Amino acid sequence: MRYDHKKIEEKWRKIWKENPINQDGEGKKKYYCLDMFPYPSGNGLHVGHWRGYVLSDVWSRYKVLQNYYVLHPMGWDAFGLPAENDAIKKGIHPKVGTARNIANFKRQLREISAIYDWDREINTTDPEYYKWTQWIFVKMFEKGLAYEKEMPINWCPSCKTGLANEEVVGGTCERCGSVVTKKNLRQWMLKITAYAERLLNDLKDLDWPEKVKKMQTDWIGKSYGAEIDFKVDGLDKKIKVFTTRPDTLYGATFMVLAPEHEMVSEITTDEQRQAVEEYVFKASTKSAVDRMADKEKTGVFTGSYAINPLNGKKIPIWISDYVLADYGTGAIMCVPAHDERDFAFARKFNLPIIQVIKKEGEEEKELTEAYTEDGIMINSGIFDGISSKEAKEVIANYLQEQGIGEKTVNYKLRDWVFSRQRYWGEPIPIIHCPKCGAVAVPEEELPVTLPEVESYEPTGTGESPLAAIEEWVNTTCPKCGGKAKRETNTMPQWAGSSWYFLRYADPHNDKELISKEKMKEWLPVDIYVGGIEHAVLHLLYARFYTKFLYDIGVVDFEEPFKRLFNQGMITKDGAKMSKSKGNVVSPDELVEKYGADSLRMYELFVGPPELDSEWDDRGIDGVYRFINKVWKLIIDNKDSNVKATKEMERTRHKLIYEITTRMNEFHLNTVVSGFMEYTNKLIDIAKKSNGLDKETIETMIILLAPFTPHLSEELWELTGHNESVFKQSWPVYDEEKMKEDSIEIAVQVNGKLKGTIEIGIDEAKESVLEKAKALVEGKLDGKNIIKEIYVPGKIVNLVVK
């Protein structure tokens, strides 16, 4: 009887739908296994998406068998540009397109037969859901963490919306790849920088891939240094610079301001004014990509000088776009001798270079490049002779005592540009009143629902399409009752995904975001499975939101995801699967032909889960054959009624051991090969002994259940059980029972393999060595054994000369 995957998988899907296998949580430990919820795109899922979902489902089912009550939910991150762009092109409401895509995704996900609890399904575009997304914003506004500001922000000319820093990748739009420009706009900002230190510190204790922690650490970009005041010569003004190298202050021979620095105009002399204004204008039109493309340093002298506060020397003040306006103070002191960029600038414009640190033990000599390492202080007045490392501290302290400087800490992290000039997002729940200013929409009036519009087309002027709907925009002020206007910007897609993991625990609560009991019951998330692409986007934002919700008492933990697992990408022809490349492999036909169990197993078998793997359709034949082999093995032997032999028992314990240890190490690809190996072994044993014992058969069925749930349920039923195999417990092994009577070990001569010998499990060293010598006798070319090495149970190595 051949395994009929279609019929059997259909049968169990129906049974599970009526009797979900994970509904009984009475008295059990909880386990929360979360997938990064998808954006329901029109293209559907490909086998690359499946990999992550299979992984988390296998893990969830494993936890079920370990008697946990498992929360494994699924939902939709459904706001976003593709649905909106579709709406613009085809005139269908984004709601309609999104609903259709969700239905398709759901159909595909059902094919995996993951144990998703569909009663907990959430959708970020559901007003019942985004009511709470807006509620969080209001809370942030009340705490001063959401604020308005007009400033030049990153602007994607193709998506026609502002972007957060995190959404700009190498100067291009994270979503569409267009070159990002600057645009001066009034923006809603979230003060994520207020959490910089906590976001950095709390990374330490997370069980996350080091790579992701490092990316976040670098993104937050903490550096220690000092802010130093330089007087402007002839003016009663000071310019503050930030430096991480106060030790090099004596070597500061010029100063550079960012073109956008607020004092540029003030300090520019009449002779230099025209050149400076031209430069400032040019810089303002340059995109980040252009800035990066320029390897040559450019700049203009302002005509003014600053006074080096330590030695009183006059140093020229320049402006240049290699200084960033929004980092530090937007102004730097330049030490060409000890900074590569300053060195290049000094060379280009013939500015003096003064060395103040020399390599220890070496004489001072003319520099051909910047010396950026530590060393001994020179040309630095009273600080000469001490190490530069020490000088960093000493000079910073001295500046602080003298009142001309201050030790500070700087971060690369910027506040989060939070408003989008698009339609398909959560309206920002703010009302602008000419008298009262920006006023939050009262809690009881939430959600502020998205109104219908005639045109979804972004205006491109920096206003969202909502601005065109007068009857919606015009409202009254909740504070004074006067005429007022609604905020027309919407939130970024990240808003809904920054807290969704909380809502799964209490998805239908209309009184609060999440109840205390449900929060305590399920959260934080035990394991979070998803791709690495959100390393500094979603994962940073979600941590920020969680810390905020902790501060206002909604949750009692500061980190949302205890453990993070990033699955590798599936590539085809060496590239990430995408519709535009035409290399997408759809799971649908594979499920049809081979069944979900085969595809589930193959998704794991393609390679180590954390690494990228190349997809090869032909490989699935191997697991398909394997599933049929297991089927046949168990069907043929289920009624054999043989008693367990020593060998069967030993094999069973070793099987449990191998699968369990590999499972716990997350080596899911070798779990699959382990199953194959042991199935082959058991086939041999069954042949030899005319059958297999019941316990071995049942063990195999249970161990396989997380991987091939349909097959296992069917076999479990066929072996005479009338409850789900998932009511069973994960089998345990006994190391004593795994031991062989005798083992084969290798014999080497000078480290080269000469053969193997069979020895008893506790055989004495002398006897083992004797056997080894007998094996190599006559092969030593008359050389003598000068050393004998025996690693018990492992190897014999005879050193000859």
Place this chain on the structure above:
RNA sequence: GCGGAUGUGGCGGAAUUGGCAGACGCAGCAGACUCAAAAUCUGCCGAUGGCAACAUCGUGGGGGUUCGAAUCCCUUCAUCCGCACCA
């Protein structure tokens, strides 16, 4: 430029963390079954030499440590990823 990851047969990959390299699977070859094909089963399958037993080489390259290295150290190359004038 800085930082990180990876490199093992024709292919995907394994190796209990210093102890028989190539498990498991794909592809390929040969055979059995079949009128035939598919499916299934059996065997072979790193390279070179040899009829063979076997020998030598072999984990990107070069060097080192060790009785013994895919694994540790130094050096070098290639590919991929992240950051990128952050003072």
